[in-house]
Amino acid sequence: MSQFNQCIAIRYFQRLCTYYTNSGMTNHLHLLISPFDKVQLSKFMQTMANRYVRYFNATRNRTGTIWEGRFKSCLVDSENYLFTLYRYIEMNPVRAGIVSSIAEYPWSSYGYNGLGEENSLITEHKLYQDLGEDSEVRAKNYQKIFKTLISTQQEQEITDATMRGEVYGSEGFHLEINKLISRATKLTAHGGDRKSEKYRNQAGCSIDGLK
Known part of the structure; x- marks a missing residue:
């Protein structure tokens, strides 16, 4: 190290x-x-x-x-989630x-x-x-x-966001970043209408970090 x-x-x-x-x-x-x-x-x-x-x-x-x-990487809402990431990493x-x-x-x-x-x-x-x-x-x-550990759900959300190259943060933060980059900041479940705007936004997201 x-x-x-x-x-x-x-x-x-x-x-x-x-x-x-x-x-x-x-x-x-x-x-x-x-x-x-x-x-x-x-x-x-x-x-x-x-x-x-x-x-x-x-x-x-x-x-x-x-x-x-x-x-792998994800963009983090530091204002609301910074210490959650600190605990996730250091634990x-x-x-x-x-x-x-x-x-x-x-x-x-x-x-x-x-x-x-x-x-x-x-x-x-x-x-x-x-x-x-x-x-x-x-x-x-x-x-x-560190006396309050992050939940299993939070751990999974961070892992998923990192592996998929998504944004990790509040809904407001997602909307803010979405306006800046003009694409979805979180992948939805696969399937559905491939011609729909929701599907096209999903398909445009990087799943291996920032490019």
Whole structure:
């Protein structure tokens, strides 16, 4: 995971993205970031992934890719759902049974957000800064957020939105983004009248993240 952080840092300090939280798992990585635009997001992910592949192959005397495919992503309504995403990401090691407490897991941004440990990569989101007047108070109030776990339904909604490249947020946020991009922001169930406007909007959505 330390090598992942180095790969992230190179593109981060080139100002492609603002980096808020992460959790490195055994076979995948979760990131919560704000790119300046979707082109920069692709550049960030491609460069980070390629650099890690070169490191991984060089240290194991192998060749070829280690990734199954393109990264998955979703646009998040930060005003209403930011901390739901923080919990979803940082609780991954607990849900996977790797640790019993998130504080035990070293490859997560919870060390910074909840325990006050140093991490030069992380930028504090404004909503995180609103948790308290100093880092100690913010960390303590952040810990309180984790006393209420997200529901199974919320977990599934986040997973679905990410895998399908949808928007994750309130209905109002969906409508706002829909006006900006002129296409559906959430896939509906397959089937129905293929000539209908509802079906055409569904078919126009990306299911593998931002393009």
